[in-house]
Amino acid sequence: MDQTARARRVDAQRRTDPVDPDASQGAASAPGASSKRQRRGTAGFPLVAPAPVTTARPATAVGTLLWPALLAEPLAQIATQLAAPSEPSSEATSSQPSAPPAAAAKAELIQTHLGSLVGRLMSPGGWIAGERHAGAEPIWTGRARPYDESTLRNHARQLARDGGTDSVARTVEAQVHEAVAACGTKAIAYTDMFDQVYWTKKPAYAAAIGNLGNRLLAATYFGLTFVRPDGGPTLAYHVSWHKPASPLQDALEALHGETRRVTWMDANLRYHIWDRGGSGTATLCWAAARGIPYVTVSRGSTRLTRNRRVPRVRTRSNLPVFVRRDRKIARGKATRSTGSRGRPKDATPEEVIFPAHPSKGRTSTKALRYRTGRPLTKAALRNLDRLYKTRWPSNENAIKALVAVGFDKNLDRGLTKTASRGVDGELARLAAREQSLLEEVGSLTPTTLPQAMQGIRRFYRKKQSNEQERTRIAHSPQTRGCGYPRVPKRSART
Structure with missing residues (x-):
């Protein structure tokens, strides 16, 4: 096959995928414009150098083909739901004839990414290991090489934000x-x-x-x-x-x-x-x-x-x-x-x-x-x-x-700090005390003015105590979720 035509086809595939981070690197160079190091054969590459795109991958993973084939129907259904527009706007109604092709193209792209993602789920390693063992993925996607791990990871997060988890x-x-x-x-x-x-x-x-x-x-x-x-x-x-x-x-x-x-x-x-x-x-x-x-x-x-x-x-x-x-x-x-x-x-x-x-x-x-x-x-x-x-x-x-x-x-690269279970329990008990205080005020039926004044003072005293407790809880450190060192007692004295 002509290497120039193949390079152009690979570059066209990368340009049509807007999520691929490598698509902004420009077109692939022609075979004649390669450097002296690139003109050498594959045997001359260093041991740890990445293999070229055209190098055959004999050790392909079966999961990258089996799982997308088995889940083709539900993946297509999920992709159609995610690609459907949420609310038709005035601009969308004016360009209504071009809306269905755009939605179909988006659904096809989402289905391709989901198929690549589920094909890598059987890999016991992380995102990089999944990309390393996805040699058979181009047969499913029709691309010249597997997706980068950052491409699928970022697209999965975007789908989750758009309601993909619920779908x-x-x-x-x-x-x-x-x-x-x-x-x-x-x-x-x-x-x-x-x-x-x-x-x-x-x-x-x-x-x-x-x-x-x-x-x-x-x-x-x-x-x-x-x-x-x-x-x-x-x-x-x-x-x-x-x-x-x-x-x-x-x-x-x-x-x-x-x-x-x-x-x-x-x-x-x-x-x-x-x-x-x-x-x-x-x-x-x-x-x-x-x-x-x-x-x-x-x-x-x-x-x-x-x-x-x-x-x-x-x-x-x-x-x-x-x-x-x-x-x-x-x-x-x-x-x-x-x-x-x-x-x-x-x-x-x-x-x-x-x-x-x-x-x-x-x-x-x-x-x-x-x-x-x-x-x-x-x-x-x-x-x-x-x-x-x-x-x-x-x-x-x-x-x-x-x-x-x-x-x-x-293996995700994000960590969300949050409050501890003890803080949640304190908030629940505080809400119960506030509810009981409201019920106590509703059942208060004083017969004399001193009794009414005494009940009002008791109510405001308890309410002020609850507000102070809520303020203390609101200023508690949101550190649950990752480890942090505690100051030893000896250093605290000094």
């Missing part, structure tokens, strides 16, 4: 809804938290290090929710971002933050299983108030011999299974109306005392306390341990598969 989330949810509907039965959901550390030149872990006093929390917490249809594979359903040390309830609140997800989960989920990190009273009261069919296990253990009541069922090894009403959760949950979003009336939280080692038979005396949002059937009670342990293949192994492709490292 991808809706597409993933629609795929899960179709898979569950095809099975014809209700599915099981699993939610867990995963801490992703920031990858720096020195390791930065999401835990207390040395004498920093739990001040080094360089990580991002993700709330991951998976759905497993009956007899089908585990499917990713929802992901949410949280600050370090966030509890599991934050992930559940983000999951139930959209009405479309709540409506679908109420009608298509048989159980919602999470680990003992969400077995606290506050979390379970929150879940019971919304009628979530949760299944979790409490911290600690108990003994089968402490229960004297008649067991409801017996396990496969003829061990008793005791069930009682979870009074603490039933008292703490909010009162719901009869026909609230189609939830059953008998959604009574229960506590199940189940043997910890059913395979040991009569010698097993240790038991675990499972918490359920609804009464379970006898068949489910007999196999409650197996039901809960489906978390391992359907939740834990799915997270490990993500870790295998580098999900455990945050």
Whole structure:
């Protein structure tokens, strides 16, 4: 092939891509205008010199071709949604005949970038490693070389700012809804938290290090929710971002933050299983108030011999299974109306005392306390341990598969400083005190003038105290998100 024509074609491809940073470097030089160093053959290049564009790449990654081909339809749908104009303006209406071709070209470019991006997701390294192993990407994109890592990274951030995250989330949810509907039965959901550390030149872990006093929390917490249809594979359903040390309830609140997800989960989920990190009273009261069919296990253990009541069922090894009403959760949950979003009336939280080692038979005396949002059937009670342990293949192994492709490292080059979880708790308690103060003022009914003056002075005194507390919290340092050194006590004295 004529090298001059090839150079012109490569330069034309680079000029048509407005996101490519190398497009502003000008046209490629002709073969005759190369320097003496460039005239030498490929064998004369140094060992660490980058290979030319025309050099063959035998070690190509299959993922750069396989994933864009499998996800061609949803990628095209997402690209069309992102390329559609948000609001037609007067200038757009005047040039209406040229608007559809421009939107189509933008959608095609977005689809090409998304296909290149998902093709590099299977690389366990970072952006540079993904570019290094994307030798087969030009077959998908039709370009002469793979995209630079900065091109895809910057375009991904731009798509996220333009609403691409919500479009991808809706597409993933629609795929899960179709898979569950095809099975014809209700599915099981699993939610867990995963801490992703920031990858720096020195390791930065999401835990207390040395004498920093739990001040080094360089990580991002993700709330991951998976759905497993009956007899089908585990499917990713929802992901949410949280600050370090966030509890599991934050992930559940983000999951139930959209009405479309709540409506679908109420009608298509048989159980919602999470680990003992969400077995606290506050979390379970929150879940019971919304009628979530949760299944979790409490911290600690108990003994089968402490229960004297008649067991409801017996396990496969003829061990008793005791069930009682979870009074603490039933008292703490909010009162719901009869026909609230189609939830059953008998959604009574229960506590199940189940043997910890059913395979040991009569010698097993240790038991675990499972918490359920609804009464379970006898068949489910007999196999409650197996039901809960489906978390391992359907939740834990799915997270490990993500870790295998580098999900455990945050390779992004940005770090957002924010307030700590303690500051969030102080704000929540302050808001509760202000609300109770308003209720106290509303219920104040003095009969004499001295009583009224005394109540007004007490009200202003508490209000001033709350304002001072809010000012103190507002001036607290926004340092959570990256580590900072704490001044030692000896140096502080000097």
